[in-house]
Amino acid sequence: MTPEPHLRRDGAWVGASVPRREDPRLLAGRGRFVDDIVLPGMLHAQFVRSTAAHARITAVDLSEVRAVPGVVAAFSAEDLDLDDITAELDRPAHEFVPTSMPVLARDRVRYVGEPIAIVIARDPYAVEDGLEAAVVEYEELEPVVSDTAALAEGAPLVHDNAPANTLVDVSLFATEGIDDVFAEADCVVRIRTKTGRQNALPLETRGVVADWDDRDEQLRVQTCTQVPHQVRTVLSRCTGLQERQVRVTVPDMGGGFGQKCVVGREEIAAAAAALRLRRPVKWIEDRRDALTAAFLAREQRYDVRAAFDAEGRILAIDADVVCDMGAYSCYPFTAGIEPLMASAEMPGVYKLPAYRVRGRAVTTNKAPTAPYRGVSRPQYVMVVERLMERAARELGMDPVEIRRRNVITVFPYTGINNITYDPGSYRESLDLCEQVLRDEGWYDVRGSADRVIGIGYACFSERTGYGSGAFAQRKMSVVPGFDISEVRMDTSGALVVTTGTMSHGQSHETTMAQIVADRLGVPIDRIRIQQGDTDRITYGWGSFASRSITIGGSAVAAASRKLGDQLREIAAHLLEADVDNTELDGESGVRLRDAPDRRLSFIEIADVAYLRAHLLPKNVGPGLTATASFDVGGDGTFSNATHGVVVELDRGTGGVEILRYVCVEDCGVAIHPQVVEGQCRGGIAQGIAGALFEQVTYDDAGQPLCPSFMEYKVPTAAEIPDVEIHHLETPSAFTESGAKGAGEGGTIGAPAAVLNAVNDALRSTGVELDDTPIARETVHRALEAGS
Amino acid sequence: MTEVQLIELTVNGERHDLAVEPRRTLVDVLRHDLGLTGTHVGCEHGICGACTVLVDGAPARACLMFAAQAEDADIRTVESLAAPDGTLNDLQRSFSAHHGLQCGFCTPGFLMLAEGYLAERPEASKEEIREVVASNVCRCTGYQTIVEAIDDCAGRRRAAFQAQLDSGRSA
Numbered sequence: 004m005t006p007e008p009h010l011r012r013d014g015a016w017v018g019a020s021v022p023r024r025e026d027p028r029l030l031a032g033r034g035r036f037v038d039d040i041v042l043p044g045m046l047h048a049q050f051v052r053s054t055a056a057h058a059r060i061t062a063v064d065l066s067e068v069r070a071v072p073g074v075v076a077a078f079s080a081e082d083l084d085l086d087d088i089t090a091e092l093d094r095p096a097h098e099f100v101p102t103s104m105p106v107l108a109r110d111r112v113r114y115v116g117e118p119i120a121i122v123i124a125r126d127p128y129a130v131e132d133g134l135e136a137a138v139v140e141y142e143e144l145e146p147v148v149s150d151t152a153a154l155a156e157g158a159p160l161v162h163d164n165a166p167a168n169t170l171v172d173v174s175l176f177a178t179e180g181i182d183d184v185f186a187e188a189d190c191v192v193r194i195r196t197k198t199g200r201q202n203a204l205p206l207e208t209r210g211v212v213a214d215w216d217d218r219d220e221q222l223r224v225q226t227c228t229q230v231p232h233q234v235r236t237v238l239s240r241c242t243g244l245q246e247r248q249v250r251v252t253v254p255d256m257g258g259g260f261g262q263k264c265v266v267g268r269e270e271i272a273a274a275a276a277a278l279r280l281r282r283p284v285k286w287i288e289d290r291r292d293a294l295t296a297a298f299l300a301r302e303q304r305y306d307v308r309a310a311f312d313a314e315g316r317i318l319a320i321d322a323d324v325v326c327d328m329g330a331y332s333c334y335p336f337t338a339g340i341e342p343l344m345a346s347a348e349m350p351g352v353y354k355l356p357a358y359r360v361r362g363r364a365v366t367t368n369k370a371p372t373a374p375y376r377g378v379s380r381p382q383y384v385m386v387v388e389r390l391m392e393r394a395a396r397e398l399g400m401d402p403v404e405i406r407r408r409n410v411i412t413v414f415p416y417t418g419i420n421n422i423t424y425d426p427g428s429y430r431e432s433l434d435l436c437e438q439v440l441r442d443e444g445w446y447d448v449r450g451s452a453d454r455v456i457g458i459g460y461a462c463f464s465e466r467t468g469y470g471s472g473a474f475a476q477r478k479m480s481v482v483p484g485f486d487i488s489e490v491r492m493d494t495s496g497a498l499v500v501t502t503g504t505m506s507h508g509q510s511h512e513t514t515m516a517q518i519v520a521d522r523l524g525v526p527i528d529r530i531r532i533q534q535g536d537t538d539r540i541t542y543g544w545g546s547f548a549s550r551s552i553t554i555g556g557s558a559v560a561a562a563s564r565k566l567g568d569q570l571r572e573i574a575a576h577l578l579e580a581d582v583d584n585t586e587l588d589g590e591s592g593v594r595l596r597d598a599p600d601r602r603l604s605f606i607e608i609a610d611v612a613y614l615r616a617h618l619l620p621k622n623v624g625p626g627l628t629a630t631a632s633f634d635v636g637g638d639g640t641f642s643n644a645t646h647g648v649v650v651e652l653d654r655g656t657g658g659v660e661i662l663r664y665v666c667v668e669d670c671g672v673a674i675h676p677q678v679v680e681g682q683c684r685g686g687i688a689q690g691i692a693g694a695l696f697e698q699v700t701y702d703d704a705g706q707p708l709c710p711s712f713m714e715y716k717v718p719t720a721a722e723i724p725d726v727e728i729h730h731l732e733t734p735s736a737f738t739e740s741g742a743k744g745a746g747e748g749g750t751i752g753a754p755a756a757v758l759n760a761v762n763d764a765l766r767s768t769g770v771e772l773d774d775t776p777i778a779r780e781t782v783h784r785a786l787e788a789g790s
Numbered sequence: 791m792t793e794v795q796l797i798e799l800t801v802n803g804e805r806h807d808l809a810v811e812p813r814r815t816l817v818d819v820l821r822h823d824l825g826l827t828g829t830h831v832g833c834e835h836g837i838c839g840a841c842t843v844l845v846d847g848a849p850a851r852a853c854l855m856f857a858a859q860a861e862d863a864d865i866r867t868v869e870s871l872a873a874p875d876g877t878l879n880d881l882q883r884s885f886s887a888h889h890g891l892q893c894g895f896c897t898p899g900f901l902m903l904a905e906g907y908l909a910e911r912p913e914a915s916k917e918e919i920r921e922v923v924a925s926n927v928c929r930c931t932g933y934q935t936i937v938e939a940i941d942d943c944a945g946r947r948r949a950a951f952q953a954q955l956d957s958g959r960s961a
Contacts, residue, residue, distance in 0.1 A: 026886040029894030030878055032828015032868035036895065039827035128813065206832045206840060206929045207895045257830070257895025258929050290833040508893030508930050677889045681931060685892060688932035712837035712927075720933035721924035749932075 016517040016527060017740055020677035024512040024527070034255040037210040037227045042283035045212070046075055048273050049130045049286065051120040051137040052296060053112035056148065056368040056705025057161070058141035060110050060119065067136040068122055073129025076280060077137070079120045080107035083275050085241040088266060090334040091480040098173050099339065100165040104331035104371070106241055106268045106275070112141070113161055113330035114370050115707055116296025121272045123284055146368040146705035150304055150327040153365040161330060161366040170328060170338040171364035175346050176420060178357035184319040188310035192393040196773035198382050198754075199698035200302035200327070203375040204717060205507070207257020208293040209267055213274035214283035222249050224274045227256045229264035229505050230335075230545035235537045237266040237334055242275055246537075253535030256507035260689070261375040262298050263507065264547040265333035294715055295707040299699055300375030302327040303341065303382045309390040310357075315398050315405040319357035320390070322349060326379070328364045331371040335481040338364040341372070343477050344379035350418050351387055352429045352464045352643065353409040358419045368705045374547060377465075377750040381690060384463045388755035389773055392459075392762065402759070403437045406462050424464065427643040428731040432667040433462045435729060436645040439665050445649045448662075449763075455652040455786065456662070457764025461755035464643035467670075467744025468553025468737075470635030483544040485634040488558035490519065490566045492627035494613050496591055496605035497529040500562070503543015504555030505535050509682065509746060511551060514674045515559050518740055522563035523570075524589035525605070532559075541630070549744025552674055553640060553735070554633055560739035561631035569629055573612060574603045576620035633739070640735040642743040644668040646687070646752035650760040654790075657783025659695055659761055661724040668748060669731040672741035679745045680728050686749020688723045693750075694757040694775050696722065765789065797861050801826065802870040808857070816860050817841040817852035820867060828868040828898045832927065839926030842899040843867050849906040849925075868898035871905065881905060881943045890939035892930035899926050904940045912948060916941045 028034050051065075065077040087103035108119045122133040145159040152158055153168035161168050178184075185191055211226040222244060228234050231251040239246045256263070273286040288297065304325045310318040324345045328338040342362030350358055395405040410433060411418075414426035440446065440458060449456045466473065471484025486503045493499070500519050504511060511534060516527040533539055544550070567587050574593035575582040578601055588594040594602035609627055611618045616625040649663040666683055673679040696716040700708045709715040734741030754775055761782065762771050768789020772781060794809045801824060808823055815834075820826045820843070832840030834853045841852040844866040871879045878886070881904060891897040900923070907922050908914065914922075920937045928936060 020889075022886055023889070025894065026891065027876070027878060029891055029897055030868075030882040030885055030901070031872045031876065032826070032898050034828075034894055036827075036830070038831065039821075041822075041825075127818075128811065204929055205893070205895075206838060206927060207830070207893070208832075256893060258893045260929070287831075290835065290838075510892070681889045681892055681935065684932035684934055685930045686932075689929070711835055712833055713835075717838075717927050717929070719924040719927060720920050720937060723933050725934045726932065 016520040017672065017674050020675055021513065021517065021527065023510050024516065025510060036207055036255045036257055037212060037225060038287045040212045040225055040254065042212060042214055045283040045285055046123045046125060046280070047127045047130050048121050048123045048276060048284050049134055050118040050269060051122060051134055051139065052292070053108065053115055053117040053119055055112055055141045055143055056115050056146035057144040058112050059144065060108065060112060060139060061142050062140040063120060064138040065120055067138065068133045071129065071133045071136050073126060074122060074124045074133040076123045076276070077120055077133065078276060078279070080105060080109045083107060083272065083279065085271065085275055088237055088241065088268060088271065088334050090332045090337040092337050092339050093478045093480050098171065100170050102162045102165060102170060102332050104268060106271045114368050115705060116292060116370055117330070118268060118272065121276050123276055123280065148368060148701050148703060148705045150325050150365050150367065153367050161368060165366055168366050169363055170332060170366050171342050171362065173343065173346060174361045177359045178419060181319050181321060181357045181359050184357050185308065185310045185321065188318055189313040190311040190394055190397050191308055192390055192397060193308045194386050194389045194393065194773055195306045196386060197304045198301055198775050199693070200299050201375060201693055201697050202294060202297065202299055202699055202715065203260035203262035205258030205260055205262055208288035208290060209263060209269065209297060210287040211270040211273050212283060212285045213277035215278050215281050220248055222274055222278050224249065224251045225254055226251060226270050227263055228253055229259045229507055229547055231505060231535050231537050232543050233335055233545065234266050234270060238271055238274055241271050242278060251537045253505055259507040261300065261373055261547060264545060265298060265336060265373040291710045295710050296370050298333060298373030299329060299370050300372045301382065301693065303379065305382065305386045307386050307390065309394065311394045311398065313398070315394065315400050315408050317353055317355055317409050320349065320355055322360040324360065324362045326364050327367050329367055329369040329371040333371055333373045335479065335483070336374055337479070338366065339477065340374050341379045345383045347420055348380065348466065349383045349387060350420050351384060352411055352462055354411055355419050369701060376686065376689060377747045380465055380751040381693060381754045384461060384751055385755040385758055388461045388759060392759050403433065403460060406433055410462060423638045425637065425640050425735060425737060426733050427464055427641050428669045428733050429462060429464065429643050431731055432643060432645040432669060436460065436647040436665055436667045439729065440647045440649065440663070443663070445663060455654060455764050457650050457760045457762065457766065459648050459756050459759025459761070459763050460645060461752040461759065462645045463752055464641040465549070465748055465751055466639045467549035467642050468635045468639055469548050469550065470554070470639055473639050485632050486543060486555045486558040487541045487630065487632045488562040489541065489628060489630045490562040492566060492605060492609055494609045496609055498525060499531050499533055500559055501533045501540045502555045502559055503540055503545070504551035505546045507546065509546065509551060510675065510678045514552060514678060515556060517674055518556050518560050519563045522560055523567055524587045525591050549746040552742045553738045553744050554635055556674065556742060557739035558631055558633035561633055562629050565629035565631050566627065569623065569627060570605060570608050572623055573608050573619060577603060577611065577618065635737050637737060640737045640743045642670045642745060642748055644748050644752055646756040648756040648760040650757065650764055652761065652764045652782055652786060654786050657779035657786065659777065659782060661691070664724050664726045666726055666749070667729040667731060669733050670745040671733060671735040671743035673730065674740060674742055676730065682745045683728050683749040684726045686747060687726050687753045688718065690750040690753020691723060691757060692718050694754040695777055698776050795858055797858050799857065799860060799865060801865045802867060810857050812856065812858055814857050815853055816855040816857045819857035820852060826867050826869050830895055830898060832896065837927065839903060840896050840899040842902045842926065844902055844906045847906060847909060849903045868901055871901060880946060884939040884943040888935045888939035888942060890931060890935040896926060896928045900928065900936055908944050908947065912944065914944055919944065
């Protein structure tokens with residue numbers, strides 16, 4: 004049944020595509036997602052949401068709501084009286100304007116869908132009846148619905164304390180003499196591009212079940228979040244509860260992709276309502292709200308010039324980046340998440356001698372944004388890869404060759420952006436990707452006269468597992484980075500291992516167990532990974548930024564090693580041997596190096612550690628637990644990949660068909676190759692979605708135009724092609740297993756590769772397309788213009 | 791209070807008498823009245839297919855049906871696939887082997903879609919399977935491994951059937 008168990012190393016768990024621990028329950032319909040949770044006496048909540056994009060609230064009348072049969076309560080902002088959610092950067096006022104996001108809107112609404120009141124009823128149908136009875140009166144204000152409108156002279160202000168609707172404005176690097184470089188360069192190319200607003204769109208919408216427990220003196224919050232401890236912190240601050248009075252646990256999660264890595268106001272409001280009512284409250288976001296009022300991402304505008312010499316060597320990049328972050332800063336990342344990512348990392352895989360960037364976050368009357376898989380990298384990689392192709396065209400060079408001349412090949416490499424890149428396979432991935440497409444004959448197919456075919460590439464790297472140092476460079480006032488793991492062995496020699504990361508599809512129950520299994524020589528079915536419980540896990544930053552295996556996995560490995568040392572110490576004492584003469588035997592035991600037949604099993608050692616503690620050595624306390632933390636050193640570790648795409652354009656419809664998709668990726672040591680491939684393919688599907696299909700749009704009044712899947716086009720198996728994946732392996736020196744992050748790369752490379760392929764197909768038309776998503780009509784017009 | 795209707799539903803071979811509001815959807819009754827939470831709700835407007843169940847053997851969107859409409863039908867949900875002792879069936883095992891699921895939220899819908907389709911068209915080609923897989927939305931996998939899982943399972947079922955025929959002939 005099992006397909007090729009590729010890459011399995013001699014007896015080791017890491018590197019083997021073992022069956023996933025998560026699968027049996029999920030396949031049997033026995034997972035436990037948040038909407039599957041039922042508590043006795045549980046009530047159901049939904050939100051009265053703003054129908055105006057920008058308005059003063061003049062009245063909120065919930066009296067009719069409370070009279071609806073089945074409705075138990077309805078609360079406005081005034082009723083719940085919660086503190087705001089505030090995320091800040093440690094930057095001066097001219098670089099960052101802090102704004103607060105109220106849990107429920109008070110006197111002002113800033114986007115359609117903004118929650119104004121929470122309605123609680125006995126069943127989900129009665130809640131909907133209740134919502135219809137709410138009366139909200141508005142004094143409408145002029146809405147700001149685009150980045151250009153936001154920055155226009157005399158524009159209305161979304162936040163009164165944010166002049167020019169600008170929340171973040173940073174100018175970085177500005178290499179001395181950069182203007183002279185442009186003036187004297189042989190070739191200067193420019194890309195102006197706009198990328199569409201997208202929804203990360205986990206198939207499971209957001210949701211929470213909260214109840215107050217008198218015995219534990221706790222507000223128990225079961226919520227589908229990527230960041231349980233951050234939800235606890237915000238909930239404690241908003242309600243005034245001590246953190247020990249809040250327990251956040253996370254059930255199975257139906258995806259997140261970033262949308263759930265920030266704290267949502269609805270989860271705070273629902274929990275606060277449960278606290279007020281002393282009854283369990285469940286909120287499950289419906290799809291319309293998820294499409295219009297959940298956190299969005301990706302709407303960016305770039306104006307970028309690049310200078311090249313006559314041989315195609317890049318000399319400078321000068322970039323202006325404007326990100327439309329919507330109505331509020333998200334916690335903990337702030338509205339700086341997209342512009343700061345783009346500004347810091349744009350030089351990417353290329354040896355760039357001069358760089359200047361201005362990055363701005365503007366606020367508009369649209370749903371706020373959160374990090375979405377890749378965060379700005381899908382956009383700036385697309386821009387830089389377009390610059391490469393355009394320069395190649397101007398210089399009459401091959402687009403792969405121009406990249407070859409510019410990619411970093413000697414590591415570690417410290418870039419103009421003050422980032423040191425650890426070793427990767429930039430050049431090798433590029434060469435291999437091109438070779439695969441050449442060997443398969445796609446360059447011949449490209450030349451066929453009767454078809455419109457193009458080949459495009461994207462070569463990129465991504466910093467994965469941002470440590471505290473990297474996030475501190477962004478000047479976040481709340482600095483994520485480390486992870487803590489506790490490993491506990493019980494009397495049966497089995498293990499419970501905590502991680503502060505939070506799997507929402509990435510298979511941590513399997514991959515983390517593989518890491519532990521190798522460190523301690525215990526089979527994975529005797530290891531349970533515990534995640535998503537703020538009472539059981541000291542602290543964690545959750546899962547985002549491809550940090551789980553790099554940082555969480557390293558903490559798990561370090562704690563396992565520590566427990567191994569403890570087991571050896573006890574065994575040495577019991578065997579009356581020197582501890583240096585002991586080793587783990589790989590079969591759940593400790594043996595003597597010079598006499599391997601003298602061994603103690605973990606069960607025997609645990610028996611002493613717990614049940615006959617008087618036999619322990621004097622310096623070892625009872626119990627078998629070890630805790631370790633981990634933070635990525637240096638500037639972190641960079642995964643890399645090259646994507647190669649062949650597209651065919653349809654002259655009749657302007658449709659873009661992907662004929663071939665090849666991905667050559669390098670995420671260092673792959674813990675579970677099949678899972679890595681799954682992350683690549685899923686990421687690529689989301690990248691293709693951004694390049695060709697998905698866009699959240701609004702009308703001039705700020706009304707969302709995509710309230711259902713009829714308007715927001717999520718691609719299916721009819722649109723997403725098979726992806727061939729090749730693995731290269733440059734182990735990371737910064738992580739315990741040599742692994743680099745693999746969660747986001749697919750999404751990062753796909754838009755650039757697809758867009759480049761479309762432009763290659765259009766090469767004879769004289770038309771170049773730079774905006775995404777690429778509309779069929781645009782392609783159609785380009786083909787007509789060129790024929 | 792809203793009017794309530796008495797209905798009888800047959801789900802996974804078991805008969806249930808229920809009192810429900812006429813506006814209650816089949817998926818809500820399955821999940822919340824019968825506790826069969828394996829069937830998921832992804833969009834409530836019939837596009838994503840996470841709620842796909844079999845109604846008289848044919849895949850149907852349980853979010854687009856009222857429970858009352860399913861009265862005389864035979865309904866099957868994902869909970870019917872594994873053996874009572876929890877042993878996964880061949881289709882479920884194939885999904886696991888091919889990594890055809892990540893978060894697992896859409897998975898019950900795809901399983902029931904495939905179960906219904908393969909019963910109707912056991913000789914389906916991989917291309918035909920891909921076309922049917924395009925009925926539902928998965929946000930994690932990029933679909934390739936879902937198509938491969940179903941195709942592999944179909945091939946194995948055909949091989950097993952052929953082997954049965956052959957052994958019947960030789961006997």
